[in-house]
Structure formats: C-alpha cells, structure tokens
Amino acid sequence: MSLSWGSLAAVLGLAVPVAAALWEFVLAGRKRLGYRVQLDTTIRDSAASGPATTVLQRMQWDGTNLSDPSVVLLRIENAGWSPVVAADYVAPASDPVGIRIAFPGRRVVGMTVTERSPQVPPTFFVPGAEGFETTGREVKLPKVILNRRAHYKVLAVLDREEGFTEPEFPEPEVTAGIVGGVRGGNIRKTAYYPFASRQVRWLLASLILVSATQSAFTLAGSEDTAAPLDCAAGTLRLSGSTAFAPVLREAAEQYERTCPDARIPLTATSFKGSVDGLDTLAAAGAAARLPDGRGLGDRLTFSDGPKSDGRPRLLPRPVALSLFTLVVHKEAGVEDLSLKQVRDVYAGRVTNWSRVGGNDVPIHLVSRNPGSGTRTTLERQVLDGRPLPAVTTPDCAGLDRDRPGRCEVGGTGTLLDTVASTPGALGHSEVGAAAAHDDVRQIRIDGYPATLEGADQGAYPYWQTEIAYTYGEPPADSIAAGFLRYLADEVGKDIVRARGHRPCAELDKPLLCRPDGAPAAR
Missing domain, CATH: 3.40.190.10 (Periplasmic binding protein-like II)
Structure with missing residues (x-):
C-alpha cells in the first residue's frame, strides 16, 4: 500500500513530537532547576519607581542609608518532571546552602520570600534557618525540597557598592546544580514557562513547516491564535478611586498587552473618586435599560469602601x-x-x-x-x-x-x-x-x-477594603469579567502587591475584606 504525501506528513507529525517529548521530558528532562528574574529595577527607573520607592523608603525609615537602591525579584522553580530533594543539590551534605545569588556592583540590604507554592514548607525561610541568609553581595538559599512545578519567590533589596561606576547593573548571577540534571545539572534561566531544549525547539520548528504543508491541502485560511483564558475582546471603561488608580493603570496596560483584542482607554480624568465612579456606573447601567439578571460587561468602578444605600444593582467584589x-x-x-x-x-x-x-x-x-x-x-x-x-x-x-x-x-x-x-x-x-x-x-x-x-x-x-463594582452580573465572557479574573490571578496580584496594597486572599484575616467595609469582629 502506497502512502500519499499528506499521509506521510501526518505520520511524521504524530511520531516525531511524541519521540521529542519522550526525550525531553522523560529521559533528558527528569530533573531541571530553573530561575527567572521577574523584577530588577532601581529607584531611577520612572516606569517602576512607585512600588520600589515605597519599599526602599520604608527601609530608609528603619535607619538604612541607601545611596542608589534597587530591588530584584527572582522566582526559583522546579522546571522538570521529577522532585528535587535536599540530596540532589550539588553541595557537601554538611553545607545547608543549595543556591547562591550574587549581584555584581551591588550589596544586599535585606531579603524576604514573598510567595511559595503550597507544598513548599515555610520552615525553610524562617529567620535563622540554616542556609537562608545574606552576606554582602550574596544571597544564600537553602536546599529547598521542590515537587514538580513547585516554586518560591525571593525579593532582595540592594544598594550600589562604593567604587562601582557603571550606569547599569549586570544581571544577577545564580549558582546551583543538581545531581543527574539536564546538561550537567546547572540551574538554568527559564522563559515565562519552562518548555524544551534548544534542539527540540529546532526540531519542532521543522515540524511546523511539515504540518503547514499538510494543512495547506485542507485549510483555506489560517486559524487565529487562541487568547489566554481571561482574555476577552471589546472596550472596558474603568472609573472610581484615585488611590487605586495606579494599580488599575498598570493592570490595564498589562491586560491590553496580553489580550490583543482588548481595549481599556484611560485618560487623566478617568479616576475622579469613589462616589463619582459609582455615579458613573449607575448612570451607564440605567441608560442601558438592562432587564433584571443581566449586567453590563464593559464597565467597572473601584471604590475605597462600600457603596451607599440606594444602589441595589451595583454588585461588590472585594479586591484588596x-x-x-x-x-x-x-x-x-x-x-x-x-x-x-x-x-x-x-x-x-x-x-x-x-x-x-x-x-x-x-x-x-x-x-x-x-x-x-x-x-x-x-x-x-x-x-x-x-x-x-x-x-x-x-x-x-x-x-x-x-x-x-x-x-x-x-x-x-x-x-x-x-x-x-x-x-x-x-x-x-x-x-x-x-x-x-x-x-x-x-x-x-x-x-x-x-x-x-x-x-x-x-x-x-x-x-479600607478596595471594592470592584459591576452593574449587575457581567456575562462570563465579557471583558469586565475577564479583567476581574486577571486581577485575582498571579500577575494581577503581583501588581496589587507591588503598589502597596494586599490582595484579600492573602490576608491572615480575610474577613477584613468584607463587602460592607466594616471591620470583622476582633
């Protein structure tokens, strides 16, 4: 039986990715330790000076004199398919340190762990824990046990070293290794999400050409790239709190960048205050004349605290x-x-x-x-x-x-x-x-x-509780619902936290974030 070119392309398109995946993730990718530099900014960077300035000035209040301060946020993760245990780290058994991070041109003022996967024990990061310390230009991290896809984040506050005159700082130098890991076991700088080795990526790129050839026989046009889960098309109008405006401006910019079909136009007068935002939302909903049970999908307002009485169709969602x-x-x-x-x-x-x-x-x-x-x-x-x-x-x-x-x-x-x-x-x-x-x-x-x-x-x-208000219940696929989910997701929470607020879900007492704005009984 003879095979057509289309059938041969289909066989190759199935067999080669399976073989590549087995090699990368089962054989070569059993153990893989990775890191990402998610934030590296100085107080001189106007685009990110707001959150950095808050933290660094607080350090100055505590008596630390910083001449040219900066902050670095690193994510340490298990990017492979096998757990990493203490014995896997390339270090003597008597040495509690598993990962060392140096900052050329900078000295370490302080550090803290800002986030960790639920399965990562907190005892690794308590003050005085073995292997968790700073020394001059270096941050030392312990031999943390990391299950598959587990991670933790380290925030370091730094200051320029005397005698270092370069205008920009070199990237942090992360040193670690694991026994039996990929390509010698050295820790690797990962992309946004760990994927595959360079060789496999080249192989998969070749297969794309094969698949494109096969698809040309059956498809007349190209398919649109699927947007992330929280993305929605349309235009979203934001209004309300001036205090929360910096969070919303940054989140809107990031959301538009992630979701190409979304538009969130903001002007200097977009945020005039909580009551003004509630009035604007209520007026837009009344003008739309929506039946009960339906809500606006293109408007959100944010208020420092609860709405007043007399707005029954404005629904609250505590944010921070x-x-x-x-x-x-x-x-x-x-x-x-x-x-x-x-x-x-x-x-x-x-x-x-x-x-x-x-x-x-x-x-x-x-x-x-x-x-x-x-x-x-x-x-x-x-x-x-x-x-x-x-x-x-x-x-x-x-x-x-x-x-x-x-x-x-x-x-x-x-x-x-x-x-x-x-x-x-x-x-x-x-x-x-x-x-x-x-x-x-x-x-x-x-x-x-x-x-x-x-x-x-x-x-x-x-x-006060920062509350997002909708007019009625927005459709699940609307841009208003998508933006609210985005704020509650990892990237959105990072923005909220960086601007000096605290996501409600991360509070020791989440009942503080009550929609009525009243403190819970203590």
Missing part, C-alpha cells in the same frame, strides 16, 4: 486591603499623634502644632473633595464617624498662613503637592503615593506606622 496615611508639611515638627490628638485636630480643638509637641505653626487642613473614599474612610474609621470641619476657603492658595483653616482639592496628587507647599498643612493620602512624595512626612497613629501588618492585626486604624 488599601492603606491610607496622614501626611504633614515637613516643617510641622510632628511624626506621631495619638488617635485622640488626631480627632482633636480635626474637631478644631487643637489649631497649632505646638499644642501637640510640634513647632509653633498654625494647622491647615487639606482634604479631598466630598465623594473621595480616602476622605470617607478618614471620617468613618479614624474620626469615629465625625465629619470634617467647615471649609474656610474654596481655594487652598488662599489659606491664611498665620491662621488655621481648611480647604479641599480634587485628587491625591494635588493634595500631596498642596501639603508639601503649605507650612503647617495636614492631609490624607494612599500610602504608596505618600511614600513616593519626598516633601511630605507620614504620621504614625498611636505609635503605629501605616503597614499592612498593623491593619491586619487591628493596631492601625486608617485602612
């Missing part, structure tokens, strides 16, 4: 815990206030910083406009439900520098600039934006700084 902070002009002379002192200041009982141990400067309250979630959270959770005092001037430039007063502004950036330029000014802001502004000072409350740990443990009061 957001931190806020009080900020003052750097010449106010205060760094810590008790909760009672904060309430006295906003009640008008204290009008000069000297009354609370600061300099002899009148207090000027700079607040967000009504409708701001940051302001609403201040009134509800810090001021015990009491409203702010009356505005004394409609324009902050008109504040009398010799008398106390209050004015209002529209956005977080404008508020921070106003506080920085007004002696004695006190305002409120999202923590990430405040940390990135050099000319304001954050205020501790009852001795507690604005940290996620303090909020999670009930010690720090100025925080």
Whole structure:
C-alpha cells in the first residue's frame, strides 16, 4: 500500500513530537532547576519607581542609608518532571546552602520570600534557618525540597557598592546544580514557562513547516491564535478611586498587552473618586435599560469602601486591603499623634502644632473633595464617624498662613503637592503615593506606622477594603469579567502587591475584606 504525501506528513507529525517529548521530558528532562528574574529595577527607573520607592523608603525609615537602591525579584522553580530533594543539590551534605545569588556592583540590604507554592514548607525561610541568609553581595538559599512545578519567590533589596561606576547593573548571577540534571545539572534561566531544549525547539520548528504543508491541502485560511483564558475582546471603561488608580493603570496596560483584542482607554480624568465612579456606573447601567439578571460587561468602578444605600444593582467584589496615611508639611515638627490628638485636630480643638509637641505653626487642613473614599474612610474609621470641619476657603492658595483653616482639592496628587507647599498643612493620602512624595512626612497613629501588618492585626486604624463594582452580573465572557479574573490571578496580584496594597486572599484575616467595609469582629 502506497502512502500519499499528506499521509506521510501526518505520520511524521504524530511520531516525531511524541519521540521529542519522550526525550525531553522523560529521559533528558527528569530533573531541571530553573530561575527567572521577574523584577530588577532601581529607584531611577520612572516606569517602576512607585512600588520600589515605597519599599526602599520604608527601609530608609528603619535607619538604612541607601545611596542608589534597587530591588530584584527572582522566582526559583522546579522546571522538570521529577522532585528535587535536599540530596540532589550539588553541595557537601554538611553545607545547608543549595543556591547562591550574587549581584555584581551591588550589596544586599535585606531579603524576604514573598510567595511559595503550597507544598513548599515555610520552615525553610524562617529567620535563622540554616542556609537562608545574606552576606554582602550574596544571597544564600537553602536546599529547598521542590515537587514538580513547585516554586518560591525571593525579593532582595540592594544598594550600589562604593567604587562601582557603571550606569547599569549586570544581571544577577545564580549558582546551583543538581545531581543527574539536564546538561550537567546547572540551574538554568527559564522563559515565562519552562518548555524544551534548544534542539527540540529546532526540531519542532521543522515540524511546523511539515504540518503547514499538510494543512495547506485542507485549510483555506489560517486559524487565529487562541487568547489566554481571561482574555476577552471589546472596550472596558474603568472609573472610581484615585488611590487605586495606579494599580488599575498598570493592570490595564498589562491586560491590553496580553489580550490583543482588548481595549481599556484611560485618560487623566478617568479616576475622579469613589462616589463619582459609582455615579458613573449607575448612570451607564440605567441608560442601558438592562432587564433584571443581566449586567453590563464593559464597565467597572473601584471604590475605597462600600457603596451607599440606594444602589441595589451595583454588585461588590472585594479586591484588596488599601492603606491610607496622614501626611504633614515637613516643617510641622510632628511624626506621631495619638488617635485622640488626631480627632482633636480635626474637631478644631487643637489649631497649632505646638499644642501637640510640634513647632509653633498654625494647622491647615487639606482634604479631598466630598465623594473621595480616602476622605470617607478618614471620617468613618479614624474620626469615629465625625465629619470634617467647615471649609474656610474654596481655594487652598488662599489659606491664611498665620491662621488655621481648611480647604479641599480634587485628587491625591494635588493634595500631596498642596501639603508639601503649605507650612503647617495636614492631609490624607494612599500610602504608596505618600511614600513616593519626598516633601511630605507620614504620621504614625498611636505609635503605629501605616503597614499592612498593623491593619491586619487591628493596631492601625486608617485602612479600607478596595471594592470592584459591576452593574449587575457581567456575562462570563465579557471583558469586565475577564479583567476581574486577571486581577485575582498571579500577575494581577503581583501588581496589587507591588503598589502597596494586599490582595484579600492573602490576608491572615480575610474577613477584613468584607463587602460592607466594616471591620470583622476582633
């Protein structure tokens, strides 16, 4: 029986990939240790300075003097098909260190493990654990047991070494090996997802040509490349919180890059505040005149806290815990206030910083406009439900520098600039934006700084649940539903975390992220 060219191509198209897969993943790929550099940025990089600045300035508050700080996030993973155990690492049995990471031109200030697979024991990374340490320019990691596809992430905070003058730093040098691994067992830098050796990739590329030849007999056109699971086509309109806007801008950019048929147009006025966003969403839903049970698939709004009553068709989805902070002009002379002192200041009982141990400067309250979630959270959770005092001037430039007063502004950036330029000014802001502004000072409350740990443990009061709202239930295949899934996925959570917020699913007490915005009983 003779075979046609099409039949021969079909046989080759089946046999060769099977043989290649057996060789790469069963024979040669039994053990494979890999790493990825997921983030390597300095405070000089404007595109990523927001999250890096937050962490590094916090290090400076703790007394560390960083001249040219940077952060590196590495993912260590088992990229093979066999578990990696302690005995597999190429190191003496008496040496607890399995992986060494050097940073040429930089010294290590500190490190932490930010994420690990559920099956990776946390005991490997507790302070003082054998093999888990830093020494000068090097990070040492223990002989971690990694099942197939298991991973963990290490975040290192670094500073430029004296005498290193190159403008850019070399890539981190990762040294490790496993017994019986692929190509000598040395750790390999992997792509986004471990795939195959160079030889097999060349072989598969050749097979693509064969398959294309066979397909030409049966197909008249080419098939579109399937988009990732969370991708959806269409245009998505985002609105709402200015405090959460940096997260949404970065996530929208990444989503458009991942999903070529998605469009998320954003302008300077896309985010005007939580209440404005809720109003915009409600108006769009009413104009659409959707029947009960159906929702808008092209709009989302984000609010610092819960909606008000009277919006029954707006459905909440808690996304993250957001931190806020009080900020003052750097010449106010205060760094810590008790909760009672904060309430006295906003009640008008204290009008000069000297009354609370600061300099002899009148207090000027700079607040967000009504409708701001940051302001609403201040009134509800810090001021015990009491409203702010009356505005004394409609324009902050008109504040009398010799008398106390209050004015209002529209956005977080404008508020921070106003506080920085007004002696004695006190305002409120999202923590990430405040940390990135050099000319304001954050205020501790009852001795507690604005940290996620303090909020999670009930010690720090100025925080709120960041909530995504939809008008009705969006269709499962809509761009609104896809973007929400993206925020809850690994990449989205990395963006949320990098901007100083905490995904609700990662909290020690997830009930803090309640849709009604009320703290769970403690």
